[in-house]
Amino acid sequence: MTFNKQLVALYTALSIVALFSSSSLAEHEDIIWGVNSSPPFHIFDGKYEEQGFCDALVSSFQRQLPELSHKVRKLPSRRITMLMKKNKNLCFPCLIKGASYNSEFNYTETTHRYQPHGIITRADTAARIIGKYGQPVDFSSLVQDSNLRFAQPAERRYGRLQPLLEEHLIDSDNFSFISGDNAHINLLTMIVNKRIDYTIDYEMIMTYYNETEFKNSGLVFLPIEEYEGVVIEGAVGCSNNEWGRKAVRHLNEVINELKADPDFQKSLDQWLGTSRPMVD
CATH class of the missing domain: 3.40.190.10 (Periplasmic binding protein-like II)
Structure with missing residues (x-):
């Protein structure tokens, strides 16, 4: 093997190691949030950048759980649900709790309520x-x-x-x-x-x-x-594996602090209105 070929082989091997090392680290993040551009749930740009009410939800959980590491991944919604259904470690901040098409996910307690379509x-x-x-x-x-x-x-x-x-x-x-x-x-x-x-x-x-x-x-x-008479229950959904169950336990530990967070409530007021259905 020539010297140049040896260098290429060594570089390739190191790249593979680095790839798996970064993947391994990601697997051990305490909370990995999958977020998608869907105003006013998440807002990626413009006048209200990062001021969606689900942006506020993630920020609140980060404040309530500073002892945990939090990673935010911006992905299309279809990609997020596909990864979660493959039991990859991921939490979707704002899902309809227990929806039939995502029934296999682990859900937190209700984080907010809103009117249906x-x-x-x-x-x-x-x-x-x-x-x-x-x-x-x-x-x-x-x-x-x-x-x-x-x-x-x-x-x-x-x-x-x-x-x-x-x-x-x-x-x-x-x-x-x-x-x-x-x-x-x-x-x-x-x-x-x-x-x-x-x-x-x-x-x-x-x-x-x-x-x-x-x-x-x-x-x-x-x-x-x-x-008529229907109220939507919003919650965080996480993957149906041990990582997801652990993530939900962490989030549920501070759910009352989340619901009392003035920044989160202000964001809900802004986008859902002050007459929205309230969480008990």
Whole structure:
């Protein structure tokens, strides 16, 4: 073997060792947070950078648990859930507690509560929808209205409403998937510009849009009859392995301090509103 080849072989061996060493260190982080760009849950840039309420949740846990090491990894949401389902060591800060599509994860106690999805549309379309389908809106009837165009972000699913979309709208001429970064925000611009008529999302998404994109957007939020009386339970979800169970135990030890944290509560007030459902 020539000297140059020996150097290449040595460099390759050292690189492999370094790779496995860094992976090993990451495996032993006390808390590894997987966060994705999804305003106002997590905000990666702009006027409110790192001021999402899930950013505030992570920061609060870091303050409450200074004895632990905390690593934050920015990843697409699909990548985060895929890694967790493969039992890689990771915690997703803001998940719907016990959701059927993520039922295998370990969850902390409830960290916050908020209202379920509703319809976001223009004021003129809102009046039309209310006139035909009531308030709160009978969604099972609305989805059969062939005169209204609907769109949803490609990675978003809507729980008990999703089967209605799949039965009546998906694959129809009145349905579109919107992909790309911040698809849920771009979709609201499409509603304002009359390219589509309505979507389903949380009221907080409209709040963020009005704060950052178009203050006088004229968008309206309508509650859905099928969700009447429903409250969403937010929690931290961690991988279903011993590391994840240990992480959840650590987080639960300071859950009361988190819920009393004024910075976290201020962020919830800002994006979810002061009339949001409160945690006991």
